[in-house]
Amino acid sequence: TDSEIPWERVNAFHMDEYIGLSKDAPQGFGNFLREHLFGLAPFGSVNYIAPDAKDADEESDRYSALLKKYPTDIVVLGIGENGHIAFNEPFTSLTSRTGVRALTSDTLIANSRFFDNDPNKVPKTALSVGVGTVCDSRQVLLLISGHNKARALRHCVEGGVDHAWTISAL
Numbered sequence: 001t002d003s004e005i006p007w008e009r010v011n012a013f014h015m016d017e018y019i020g021l022s023k024d025a026p027q028g029f030g031n032f033l034r035e036h037l038f039g040l041a042p043f044g045s046v047n048y049i050a051p052d053a054k055d056a057d058e059e060s061d062r063y064s065a066l067l068k069k070y071p072t073d074i075v076v077l078g079i080g081e082n083g084h085i086a087f088n089e090p091f092t093s094l095t096s097r098t099g100v101r102a103l104t105s106d107t108l109i110a111n112s113r114f115f116d117n118d119p120n121k122v123p124k125t126a127l128s129v130g131v132g133t134v135c136d137s138r139q140v141l142l143l144i145s146g147h148n149k150a151r152a153l154r155h156c157v158e159g160g161v162d163h164a165w166t167i168s169a170l
Helices: 029-036 056-069 105-114 131-135 147-157
Strands: 011-013 016-018 045-047 074-077 099-102 125-128 139-142
Touching (some): 011 056, 016 029, 056 099
Parallel strands (some): 011 045
16 A cells, blocks of 8 residues: 555445345455455545345435545546446436446346356346436546447547436536
8 A cells, every 4th residue: 555645534435236145245346345445455434335234225325324424535437338337327317316226137247247147146236326426526537448348438428418328427
């Protein structure tokens, strides 16, 4: 870690999580982030979405309250092949807030690589920060890799704002 950064002043969040996974499931985004990012620096706090929450709406309310308490300065995110950001699938409102999202078949197929290449094993819903929540951040760092995301990037850069491509809200 960089000792110049005052990590104790950084409150970290993850953006989305499948609903219904066990807390220690290797497919959990929070677990990935803990291993590759959040566990590598002494953050002031790390806030996770509970994949195993008994009530997804209550978990959404809890997470929304934390995001309100600690407004975001920077969001680091990628995009899906269909132009989604976090789990805000095509046609999600561009002013949406944190909540439960139904995943499209495109996303289920793309993410099946984490579930033995079986789209039927991928949870069908997730809890996600909203497009409006992402856009509230002071800065957004968008990371894109792979030729299969070129069409979504084109819609972000060259297209107009279109709820069919949630990336276009940026």
